[in-house]
Amino acid sequence: MEVITADGVKIGTVDDLGDDQIRLAKSTSPDGVHHFVPLNWVDHVDEQVHLKRKAPEVQAVW
Numbered sequence: 605m606e607v608i609t610a611d612g613v614k615i616g617t618v619d620d621l622g623d624d625q626i627r628l629a630k631s632t633s634p635d636g637v638h639h640f641v642p643l644n645w646v647d648h649v650d651e652q653v654h655l656k657r658k659a660p661e662v663q664a665v666w
Contacts, residue, residue, distance in 0.1 A: 607626065607652070610657055616629060626646075627640055
């Protein structure tokens with residue numbers, strides 16, 4: 605499932621879901637490593653996971 609930021613940027617796809625975070629697949633990462641997104645950043649889920657944060661905010665914590 606794709607993960608989309610509040611400003612419409614696809615930041616990756618879900619690889620795994622933990623208790624309090626989403627692990628993004630390293631195969632969809634521009635730098636080839638796993639990145640993590642806190643579950644409390646999720647706004648809603650439909651065909652995609654939509655985040656409350658914009659791409660620069662999300663990538664700043666990687």
